[in-house]
Amino acid sequence: MQQDNEARNPGHEAPPAAPGIGADACAACHGTGKVEGARCAVCGGTGKVLQGIGGG
């Protein structure tokens, strides 16, 4: 008989948000998602824009 222990794999689950990398408030709509009542075309109405990763 063997006792089954809960094996945890380190690194299996990635953190929801990595430090330093994430979404930033849209500069066009200031995070509101709307510009003059219309949906912001820059962020698509989300009010957030993804930071450029890797540069380019």
Ligand SMILES: [Zn+2]
């Ligand atoms: Zn926007």
